[in-house]
Amino acid sequence: MKIRFLLWPAAFILFWQLLYLLEIFPPLVFPSIWEILRQTGADLASGELIKGTLYSLLVIFAAFIPSLIGGFLMAFLSVKFSFSERITETAAALAHPLPGIALLPILILWTGLGIHIIVLIVIHSVLWPFYINIRSGFKDVPRLWLDFGKNNSLNGREEFLYILLPAAFPSIFAGVKIGWARAWRAVISAEMIFGTIGSAGGLGWFIYNKRIFMDTPGMYGGVFFLMLIGLVVETFLFRKIEKRTAIRWGGTHVSS
Amino acid sequence: MSHLKVENLSFSYPVGDGRHIVLEKLDLSADKGDFISILGPSGCGKSTLLRLLSGFLRPEEGQVTLNGSILSSPFPEGQMIFQDTNQLLPWLSVENNILFPRFRSLLGSAEKKLSENDRLLLETIMDKTGLLSFRHHFSAQLSGGLKQRVSLARAIFAQPQILFLDEPFVSLDAPSRYELQNLLLNLWKKGGWTVFFVTHDISEALILSDKMLLFTGDGKGPLLITNFLESPRDPHSEQFRKEKLRLYSLIDSL
Numbered sequence: 001m002k003i004r005f006l007l008w009p010a011a012f013i014l015f016w017q018l019l020y021l022l023e024i025f026p027p028l029v030f031p032s033i034w035e036i037l038r039q040t041g042a043d044l045a046s047g048e049l050i051k052g053t054l055y056s057l058l059v060i061f062a063a064f065i066p067s068l069i070g071g072f073l074m075a076f077l078s079v080k081f082s083f084s085e086r087i088t089e090t091a092a093a094l095a096h097p098l099p100g101i102a103l104l105p106i107l108i109l110w111t112g113l114g115i116h117i118i119v120l121i122v123i124h125s126v127l128w129p130f131y132i133n134i135r136s137g138f139k140d141v142p143r144l145w146l147d148f149g150k151n152n153s154l155n156g157r158e159e160f161l162y163i164l165l166p167a168a169f170p171s172i173f174a175g176v177k178i179g180w181a182r183a184w185r186a187v188i189s190a191e192m193i194f195g196t197i198g199s200a201g202g203l204g205w206f207i208y209n210k211r212i213f214m215d216t217p218g219m220y221g222g223v224f225f226l227m228l229i230g231l232v233v234e235t236f237l238f239r240k241i242e243k244r245t246a247i248r249w250g251g252t253h254v255s256s
Numbered sequence: 257m258s259h260l261k262v263e264n265l266s267f268s269y270p271v272g273d274g275r276h277i278v279l280e281k282l283d284l285s286a287d288k289g290d291f292i293s294i295l296g297p298s299g300c301g302k303s304t305l306l307r308l309l310s311g312f313l314r315p316e317e318g319q320v321t322l323n324g325s326i327l328s329s330p331f332p333e334g335q336m337i338f339q340d341t342n343q344l345l346p347w348l349s350v351e352n353n354i355l356f357p358r359f360r361s362l363l364g365s366a367e368k369k370l371s372e373n374d375r376l377l378l379e380t381i382m383d384k385t386g387l388l389s390f391r392h393h394f395s396a397q398l399s400g401g402l403k404q405r406v407s408l409a410r411a412i413f414a415q416p417q418i419l420f421l422d423e424p425f426v427s428l429d430a431p432s433r434y435e436l437q438n439l440l441l442n443l444w445k446k447g448g449w450t451v452f453f454v455t456h457d458i459s460e461a462l463i464l465s466d467k468m469l470l471f472t473g474d475g476k477g478p479l480l481i482t483n484f485l486e487s488p489r490d491p492h493s494e495q496f497r498k499e500k501l502r503l504y505s506l507i508d509s510l
Contacts, residue, residue, distance in 0.1 A: 144343050147312065151330045152357040152414065162360050166347045249346035250396035 005235050009228075031217045040221030049206060049225060056191070056202035059115075060183045063122035067179065070123075071130030079138045088131065096128040100186045104193060118190045118202075125186035126179035133175025137168030170246035177238055184226070260286040260309065260418060260450060264318035267301075267308060278304050281318070284469070284480065288417075291444060291451045293461035296471025296478070296507070302454045303422055305469075305478075309452055310334050310420045322418075332357060334418040335411035339426055341403040344395040350406050351391045354378065357414040378413060384443060385409040401432030405439070412443065418450045426455070437463060441487075458503050462496060463489050470506060479506070 017033045019025070043049040078085035100121035107117050141164055149163045191204025201209070203226060210219035262284040268275040278301035286292055294302045307313040309320055311330040320327045322334070330336070335357075337343070344353050352363045355370075355378070362369050370378065382388050385405045395403055404424055411419055421440075425433045441464060444451055455461050461468050462483060470479040485499055 142342065144338060144340055145345060147330075147336070147338070148343060148345075150312070151310075151334075151336050152332045152360075153330070154360070158360065162356075163345070166345070169347070245347070248394055248396065250394075 005231070009231070028214075028216060031220065036217045036220045036224070039215065039217035040225065043206075043218055043221060049203075049222065052201060052203045052206035052222075053225065053229070055200050056184075056187050056204065059118050059122060059187050059202060060180075062119050063126060063183060064179065067123050067127040067130050068176075070127055071134050071175070074131045075134035075138055078135055088135075092128050092131060095124070096132070098124075100125045101189055101193060104190065118187060118194060121190045122183050122186045125182040129178040129182060130175050133171050133178070134168065137171030137175075138164055140171065141167040170249065173241065173245065180233070180238075181230075184230070188226070259288050259323050261321045262309070262318070263321070265308065265315050265320065266317040267304060267313070267315055279308070282478070286450050286452070288450055289448045290467060291453065291465045292467045292469060293465035294452060294454045294469045294471065294478075295458065295461045295503075296456065298456060300471040302456070302471055306336075306420050306422050306452060306454050310336050310418075312336070332414055333416050334420055335414050335416040336420045337404070337407045337411050337422065337424045339423040341400045341427060342395075343407055344403055344410075346395050349392050349394060350387055350398070351378075351382070353395070353406055354381070354387075354410045354413045357410065381409050381413050385412075385439065399432075401428050401436060404428065404436060408436075408440065408443070412447060416449055418452065419444075421451065421453045423454050423456070425460075426457075440464065458500050459491055459496075462499060462503070463491060468503070470503065481506070 013033055020027070020030055020032045024030075040049065074084075074088045078088045103121060103124055104117070107120055111117065111120070145163050145167060146159070149159050154162065187202060188204035188207070191202045192208045195201070195205060195208070203222060207219055207222035207226075210216070210222055262282055265279055265282040265284075266277075267279045268277045270276075282305075294305055296302050304313065308315055311320070311327045311334065314328065322331070344350075345356065348356060348363065355363060358374075359370070379388075382391065385408060387402075387405060387409055390398065390402060390406075395406070398406070407424065425436050428436065437460065440451075451465075453461070453464060462485060466483050468481045468483060470481055481503070483499075485495060489496060
């Protein structure tokens, strides 16, 4: 598995270097892979790249926690009460397709400038997929398992902990995966548009800055580093969790 | 001693403007250790009756009493086994599925906390149901027949007084079905539970049960018939065939 994990990046690097050697694009726009690696190494060594990445990650986690709580709450209420289901379903239908960036001017107008703007945009991008997946996870629990719970006199707390939650887990986890991808998109684009407030900037700002200063290899390095994060998290975290859960449990919920 | 008693039980479903009557003023009593098949064509109300007996449905009129007290909800002393082979909890191993009804809050550490008696009971049941080598399997890795074995083991480990079985073997291939019928019979002989077994298969009812509740589609009350065939019952014997024909003609004439 470790070898397969490296297969695609290796193929990509070869392809890139081939394109570079063919000199189809000017080297200023399309630098060699070595130059990119050298510059990325320098950015790693200076701490610039790491700091930017950690900063973006911090924003994502700051947004993940309230979104998970909010998503759970909304899903719980909508499963329990048809009245709140109508509200949350309408809200999700209206808000989910709306790109977070479209909220930028409104958020600035309402809440002023600050780092909280980026967090709010990321919350918007992950709250809805969280809610939708958690809700459908709860709603799709087979009646058979609930009947089995009733047969054995499970109380409300036990039914939630021992049946609903594990039964909905694959769907909830799929929501977290979607949320993770959406969060990166949102944080990178918000940082690029918004730039930096104060001294710190995230990975999006790093990439944008590199372009401004015509450090093309560093810019590519930032993008590749972002892709690498995605690949590593997918291979070494998400897939591991899925192997232990959804796939082992029958794979009906497995989604990529 | 009669311990499950049905008195004056009526039940109907709304259909369009009217109601489709499934049961009307049914009286029935089961003694401890009875094996009663509920037999009839599809859609006649067999499963509805089972859900009424097991407390999943409330009667419109009349009542079901267990050892003298009126049933109003499902109860762990009456374990239900469904037709659907997906009734096991897929996130739990075979062993933990079996432990769940009684030890759900201990799963993961249950092995350490089981009493000597319960551990012995678990091992015996897993052994008798042929599940010892599947202890750590998950239901997705099991065949339909094995899954129903686990369901059976799970119900038995819950130490029930009554087993409610809703066509549990209907989706299995013939050999597994035959195997599981025998397994159920042998376990029942030792366990002494009262069994209600829903089936639409006359042969299955004749092989398994001592009493049969014969349904027809016309909404009139089902007929209680005693099975006098001596066990072990051989489906190829002359007597068996005669009895089967008699039941067929009963269903037709009703």
